[in-house]
Amino acid sequence: MKKLETDILGILQEDCRYTPAKIAVMLDKSEAEVSAAIAALEARGVIVKYTAIVNDERLSDDIVQALIEVKVSPQKTSGFDAIAEEVYRFDEVKSCYLMSGGYDLAVFIEGKNLREVARFVSERLSTLDEVQSTATHFILKKYKIEGTITDTEDDNRIRISVHA
Amino acid sequence: MRSFVNQRAAELKPSGIRKFFDIVSEMKDAISLGVGEPDFITPWHIRNAAVKSIQRGYTQYTGNRGLPVLRELISRYLFERFAAEYPAEHIIVTVGASEAIDLVMRAVCDAGDEILVPDPGYVSYSPCVRLAGGVPVHVPCVQDNGFILTPQQLERCITPRTKALLLPYPNNPTGGIMTREQLEAIVPVIEKHDLLVISDEIYAELTYGGRHVSIAALPGMKERTVLINGFSKAFAMTGWRIGFVCAPPELDAALFKIHQYAIMCAPGASQYAAIEGLKDGFTDNFSVVESMREEYDKRRRFMTRFFNENGLPCFEPRGAFYVYPSTASLGVTGEEFANGLLRAEKVAVVPGDAFGDAGKFHVRCSYATSMANLDTATGRIADYVKKLRAGKAE
Numbered sequence: 009m010k011k012l013e014t015d016i017l018g019i020l021q022e023d024c025r026y027t028p029a030k031i032a033v034m035l036d037k038s039e040a041e042v043s044a045a046i047a048a049l050e051a052r053g054v055i056v057k058y059t060a061i062v063n064d065e066r067l068s069d070d071i072v073q074a075l076i077e078v079k080v081s082p083q084k085t086s087g088f089d090a091i092a093e094e095v096y097r098f099d100e101v102k103s104c105y106l107m108s109g110g111y112d113l114a115v116f117i118e119g120k121n122l123r124e125v126a127r128f129v130s131e132r133l134s135t136l137d138e139v140q141s142t143a144t145h146f147i148l149k150k151y152k153i154e155g156t157i158t159d160t161e162d163d164n165r166i167r168i169s170v171h172a
Numbered sequence: 173m174r175s176f177v178n179q180r181a182a183e184l185k186p187s188g189i190r191k192f193f194d195i196v197s198e199m200k201d202a203i204s205l206g207v208g209e210p211d212f213i214t215p216w217h218i219r220n221a222a223v224k225s226i227q228r229g230y231t232q233y234t235g236n237r238g239l240p241v242l243r244e245l246i247s248r249y250l251f252e253r254f255a256a257e258y259p260a261e262h263i264i265v266t267v268g269a270s271e272a273i274d275l276v277m278r279a280v281c282d283a284g285d286e287i288l289v290p291d292p293g294y295v296s297y298s299p300c301v302r303l304a305g306g307v308p309v310h311v312p313c314v315q316d317n318g319f320i321l322t323p324q325q326l327e328r329c330i331t332p333r334t335k336a337l338l339l340p341y342p343n344n345p346t347g348g349i350m351t352r353e354q355l356e357a358i359v360p361v362i363e364k365h366d367l368l369v370i371s372d373e374i375y376a377e378l379t380y381g382g383r384h385v386s387i388a389a390l391p392g393m394k395e396r397t398v399l400i401n402g403f404s405k406a407f408a409m410t411g412w413r414i415g416f417v418c419a420p421p422e423l424d425a426a427l428f429k430i431h432q433y434a435i436m437c438a439p440g441a442s443q444y445a446a447i448e449g450l451k452d453g454f455t456d457n458f459s460v461v462e463s464m465r466e467e468y469d470k471r472r473r474f475m476t477r478f479f480n481e482n483g484l485p486c487f488e489p490r491g492a493f494y495v496y497p498s499t500a501s502l503g504v505t506g507e508e509f510a511n512g513l514l515r516a517e518k519v520a521v522v523p524g525d526a527f528g529d530a531g532k533f534h535v536r537c538s539y540a541t542s543m544a545n546l547d548t549a550t551g552r553i554a555d556y557v558k559k560l561r562a563g564k565a566e
Contacts, residue, residue: 019470022543023543023544026543030474030547033473033474033477034470034471034473034474034543035470035473036473161213163211165207165209165211166207167196167197167202167204167206167207167520168193168196168197168204168206168207168520168522169206169207169208169209170187170189170206170208170295170345170522170526170527170536
């Protein structure tokens with residue numbers, strides 16, 4: 009990837025609200041160059057979506073999140089992709105990755121309560137023909153989300169200093 | 173009772189802008205662009221190294237010069253990063269670069285010796301010279317040539333009593349740097365008058381658009397140069413108080429005596445932290461330092477552009493993490509601007525004359541704060557400038 013693209017992604021991943029004009033100043037490029045690069049990243053599907061990182065523990069509504077390890081039997085023609093699609097098409101599934109190692113699909117799901125998650129696993133996921141087994145792990149606490157530590161360290165600096 | 177304060181301490185001027193600082197400290201919702209230290213926190217692995225050293229019981233004095241491993245690493249660091257050659261035997265690990273400045277002044281100044289100090293410059297240089305019995309002679313530097321020192325400026329300030337030149341680049345507060353050519357241009361003056369160079373390179377790693385050039389790396393200059401540097405700015409380690417000084421043998425011996433008697437040694441845990449910073453740096457070409465530098469660089473461009481587009485001419489700083497725009501076109505001094513801005517918009521900047529008379533019509537703005545803060549602060553500054561222009565501000 010070109011340096012400009014890497015630099016732009018770095019800034020947008022830090023805060024996607026920066027305008028092309030501001031990014032252009034920060035990177036010493038023209039606004040047109042930055043806009044074009046962002047458009048290209050979007051067109052290529054590198055930038056999938058602009059979103060906010062939410063620490064749902066700070067929300068008052070309780071939600072339950074779990075990581076489900078899923079073992080599946082791949083199909084002859086479509087490999088893992090077809091069965092993965094069967095899984096990720098469910099609205100409850102927030103993320104779905106194909107993994108190397110002890111299981112095949114890592115499925116992150118979210119529900120209103122334990123019962124809802126349990127029902128999803130037993131009634132929807134396990135009943136798929138290709139699913140051999142599942143192991144459900146509930147998420148207890150999030151320390152770091154998308155590269156951001158949830159408990160940020162305070163700025164303890166002296167507010168103004170010239171003797172330094 | 174008689175006064176127990178000696179004449180030198182009594183004659184030191186108290187900081188002229190103490191009152192301004194107090195107001196800022198009280199105003200909790202103000203955004204401060206007055207902070208003179210990185211907004212990054214010391215990298216985790218460096219913090220960890222210090223914790224481990226304490227847990228293992230390395231809680232004693234180290235050798236006076238500092239841990240041999242650390243000095244070897246510093247020697248290698250200076251050579252690989254800045255082409256400055258100092259053997260570990262002639263390096264002293266100090267309590268921050270600040271101790272090094274004080275040590276050098278005490279080792280160099282005889283009563284009445286004149287030390288050239290660029291103006292604007294870091295606030296502690298002149299008091300340290302005075303406390304050591306020397307006389308600071310301010311060399312005025314101007315925005316038009318990027319606040320550098322020129323041979324002509326130096327010649328104008330040199331007298332038979334001139335003993336040393338303090339060379340603080342990259343510069344706090346201006347952000348000015350001196351390139352190889354600019355340094356080479358002043359070397360003949362330094363040699364002609366047989367001056368010592370005291371090179372404070374604490375911001376060396378924060379140089380933008382090129383590598384920092386140490387005057388100690390120029391031919392024949394190491395013999396008459398004391399190099400001061402440290403970990404505070406490059407590794408975001410201000411509170412650890414860990415720096416170093418490298419000097420030619422005769423001066424090194426004198427520095428060592430003073431350090432030994434006055435300080436004993438730099439804090440052990442901080443030395444172990446510094447070892448980790450350098451060791452890790454050598455494994456990946458100092459990527460930690462580099463990523464912080466790149467972040468500052470974005471903010472630097474943002475701030476320089478902002479001031480120039482809003483009618484406060486600002487020379488493009490090439491080092492440190494400050495911009496130093498001029499308030500002259502608004503018809504106000506830096507102090508008036510800083511006071512008005514703080515009251516009207518709750519943004520704190522430092523009046524330029526805190527760093528010497530040459531800064532009367534400037535303010536220092538630190539960009540060692542988040543882009544989000546800079547974004548908000550610049551919006552407020554723009555509002556204040558509009559009010560000033562319209563004659564609606566106090």
